Amino acid sequence: MLAIYKVALNTSLTEAYQHLTSANGQADHVFVLIASILGILAIIGMTVNSFLVFVTIRSKTLNGTANKLLAIYSFCELFHQSGYLLLPVSVFLGRILIPYKIVIRFLSFPCFTFCSSIGLIFFTSIDRLFHVLFPLISR
Numbered sequence: 001m002l003a004i005y006k007v008a009l010n011t012s013l014t015e016a017y018q019h020l021t022s023a024n025g026q027a028d029h030v031f032v033l034i035a036s037i038l039g040i041l042a043i044i045g046m047t048v049n050s051f052l053v054f055v056t057i058r059s060k061t062l063n064g065t066a067n068k069l070l071a072i073y074s075f076c077e078l079f080h081q082s083g084y085l086l087l088p089v090s091v092f093l094g095r096i097l098i099p100y101k102i103v104i105r106f107l108s109f110p111c112f113t114f115c116s117s118i119g120l121i122f123f124t125s126i127d128r129l130f131h132v133l134f135p136l137i138s139r
Contacts, residue, residue: 032091039088045081049074066131069124076117083110 056062056071086106090098 031096035088035091038084042081042084042088046078049078049081053078065127066124069120069127073117073120073124076113076120079113080110080117083107 052074053071056067056074062071083106086098086103090096
């Protein structure tokens with residue numbers, strides 16, 4: 001039987017909640033640690049991506065197509081990484097299990113931006129391939 005974080009896949013919702021919490025109803029310390037690390041990494045990633053977008057907009061030398069595509073990619077990743085803040089916020093507020101309708105509301109836009117970022121990376125790679133194969137035409 002496959003077990004993920006001490007919870008088997010065929011357990012009931014009550015058993016899963018009991019495994020994720022301690023005896024007094026608080027979140028397990030390991031769960032809080034994982035949520036904290038995830039939240040810190042998401043905030044760092046959002047900060048770095050917002051700086052990249054800001055620098056690309058403000059700089060006049062970064063007006064190439066690849067730089068613009070990478071800035072748009074970072075903008076999409078900024079919203080994608082905001083979806084990772086749902087777990088730390090819910091853990092620190094004491095709501096470990098959230099109804100799926102609320103989760104879908106919070107995570108639909110980050111999932112959309114993640115799918116958009118895949119297309120942006122593809123077009124960035126096509127742009128770079130074009131500039132490598134035809135260097136004289138691209139100038």
